[in-house]
Amino acid sequence: MAQKILVLGGGFAGMYAANQVKRRLGAKADVEVISRDNYFVFQPLLPEVAAGSIAPLHAVSPLRELLRGVFVRKARVESVDFERKIVTVFQGVQRRPTEVPYDHLVVALGQEVDLSRMPGLTDHALTMKTLEDARRLRAHVIERLEHAEITQLPDVKRGALTFTVIGGGFSGIETVGEMKELIDRSLRFYPNVDPGEVRVVVLEFAHRILGEMPEKLADYAHRTLARRGIEIQTGVGVASATGTQLVTTAGEVIDTRTIVATIGNAPSPIVLRLDLPIEKGKIAVDRTMRVTGRDDVWSLGDCAMIPMKDNASARGDFAPPTAQFAVREARQVAENIAASLEGKPLSPFVYASQGALASLGARRGVAEVRGMQFTGFSAWLLWRMYYLAFLPGIATRARVLINWILDGLSPRSVVHLRAETPRDIRHHQYRAGDRVYERGNRADGVYTVIEGALEVRRMNKDGTETTRNIGPGDHFGERILFGETRRGATVRALEDSRVMVIHEEAFLNLAEGFAPLQSYFSDYLRETHGLDWTPSRPGRKNAAQ
Ligand SMILES: Cc1cc2nc3c(=O)[nH]c(=O)nc-3n(C[C@H](O)[C@H](O)[C@H](O)COP(=O)(O)OP(=O)(O)OC[C@H]3O[C@@H](n4cnc5c(N)ncnc54)[C@H](O)[C@@H]3O)c2cc1C
Known part of the structure; x- marks a missing residue:
């Protein structure tokens, strides 16, 4: 009888793992993915969605299109009974609890954002993790420009034209670079806004931005962004925030109506509730990605702590939370599930990063690929080519490419689509x-x-x-x-x-x-x-x- 392989999560880790298991086991496996959204989000493109160079629908792909031969259940995972081998989900309009059995369970639920350690940030910061976040940020930036154009109050105008991004890692730097491009390219439609009135600030608590990249590339990124008028404050974090101000740890009070937080990755509450061993906020697994103490439960992606060597202890000894790694982990976990069903030995996850790329907006980027370093236009082009090739599905690739071509030929749209109804x-x-x-x-x-x-x-x-x-x-x-x-x-x-x-x-x-x-x-x-x-x-x- 076919084995039921149940995958929780339809992100990079879950989607690729489900596909790989199906490909390896064919009819021997009955594969199901449970995801709260019925689409796959290509998170590296979110800053471009926020900047309007890619339409939101074009940066995502339907899971049903990507997962041929895999059953997709749009539902919210609620709990797991490991003894009965049952996952309980809430599904449908009535949110009915439904029990889904499994033989092997793969947990790939990613991480969430928790900003509660800094007063005011949860209430007033925008985040950059989901498609809704990206749509909301674009609508928010356009709304601020609209407001700045018509307000008679200098204080209000200053706040509206000051944009702050917290975090100088990949997502913070890509977000600020794209956001600045959106602002710069939109200003021609706002004659009452002088470019000199716009202030864009990045706060990074470490002593430099892009800590994951070689120092030379990070320096280049710093200089390039500064030349474009982006103020980068390193060694500085957030002390508190309100709807109109951000107070930095250096004591500066910044009047701003826009705070984008790209920090605060935290375990999702559901992962903590699962009663699995947790290490540094992630599910503890061995080198084969099997959850410590359980033969039939696996975990990978951002929610798992995957050791890359025996006796791993330092941060660098574990797989980093990136899409590049999640895709490789998915291959290995599928191989190990197949091996476990066939009674064969399991293999540890081994992978060396192929490099890192970051887009700085305005056709500039930094890249390190297999030891070779690139900066400027060539790095930006490499970034685009790499992510175009990395995108799952030919249809998504074609849509993104068309978006990029149109964006290069026409001005950015400043249509303000309301991203949401007011929160209750x-x-x-x-x-x-x-x-x-x-x-x-x-x-x-x-x-x-x-x-x-x-x-x-x-x-x-x-x-x-x-x-x-x-x-x-x-x-x-x-x-x-x-x-x-x-x-x-x-x-x-x-x-x-x-x-x-x-x-x-x-x-x-x-x-x-x-x-x-x-x-x-x-x-x-x-x-x-x-x-x-x-x-x-x-x-x-x-x-x-
Ligand atoms: C703005 C941004 C830019 C990035 N850029 C890069 C980059 O350039 N290169 C790179 O390698 N990495 C990048 N990353 C990191 C990369 O996107 C993540 O490492 C990757 O998405 C992790 O994949 P995952 O499957 O573990 O988690 P996710 O992709 O977050 O997927 C989690 C899945 O679980 C589902 N889920 C969660 N809770 C529930 C529940 N209770 N019930 C049902 N389903 C649930 C979600 O809907 C989702 O489908 C970026 C991330 C961000 C936010």
Whole structure:
């Protein structure tokens, strides 16, 4: 009977592993991939998606197209029962728990981003890991340019035109290079923005950028980016962030509306929940990629700690978290699964990096291939050729190539497609003195104070002003519930504070369906404003009489 090989994750490691197992075992294996998305993301191209040189749909490939002969289940992995050899997933619209059995399990769930160690970063930084992240960043940059073009307020313009990227590794440098190209090529459409007003900053905590590359290439990258007006601060990290400012570990306060974090790779919560041995936040495997203590569970890619030598202990003794390695690991894990089914000895994973390439945007790059170093246009061209060849599937390759040709022949589009609807609930960090909102601003939701202290100043109808100080547990901005579209008060932080904003529609839905909340606000609004209130969602009749 065919053996069931179940692969968790449809990224570089999972997708290539599933294909290789099927290719090696054919009808002897029943291969299934479980992935929360039904497409494969080619992450090295994400900075180009963010910069608009490649359309989002063209940087991804449907897993069903890439995985011929493999069953694809779009579902979220929830847990694994290793004794019963069952994976439980949530699938479908109802998110029903479904049990999927296996004979051999391959865990390739990648990593996630955790920015919680730096105050404010989780709430205010954009990340660069998924297709949605790249789309969001492009929309965000265009939105900032639109705002800078029309604002009359110099402070607001400065914040809108200051773009910060945290992390000077591959993804940080490629992201900043591409983002600067997008800005430079878009400025011709924004006559009120002078190129000298744009500030782009990279913060790297180490003493140099591109730590994985030879120093000579990293120096070249540094000089090239600096020449293009990108300010690189090395030995500097982030101390804290708000929606309008970033404070560096060097003490500089940067007014910025754009913080892109390319740092903070962390184990995904599901990997930690699996009850597998964990080493430095990754699944501990032996040199054959078999999970320590389990004969039928394998792990590879970014979520696995794969030793490249016996008694590995230093960082360099383990396989690095790169696509290049994940693809090679996939081949080896497939070979070892086949060997294990046939009762043959397993082989350790052995691979030497073939080099590294980074695009710096604006047709410049750095590359080291088999010991040879390239810089400038030739390195950039090499980068493009390498990744074109590396892309899975002829259709994806053709689409990316066409995108690149069109991008070379035409200006960058500054169409602003809204990347998302407003989040129902979001958190905001404020530093002492920051304005939360001003009288007359558009009202967007109801606020509650989580930490800190704030001052609410309201202008009364008789021209007098009322001031009240509020703290954790208090709320403000509830006048939106009367259908008011503008703020009637000015709120500012008296000390470093954190607030939660519940978007108007989400709040009204919540109040309508959650009786204690409705009853609390009905009483509160009757006492404070003398109004009878019942929740009514926007578009319906006015709620307060
Ligand atoms: C911006 C950027 C640029 C990069 N550039 C390069 C480069 O130039 N060269 C290079 O070699 N490497 C590069 N990398 C690194 C490379 O992309 C990763 O090492 C590689 O993607 C790791 O593959 P993986 O399969 O382990 O993880 P991933 O590709 O992250 O795949 C994880 C998979 O697991 C799925 N998943 C996760 N949780 C669940 C769940 N609960 N249920 C179901 N499915 C789940 C995901 O949907 C995904 O399919 C870059 C990374 C980034 C972010």
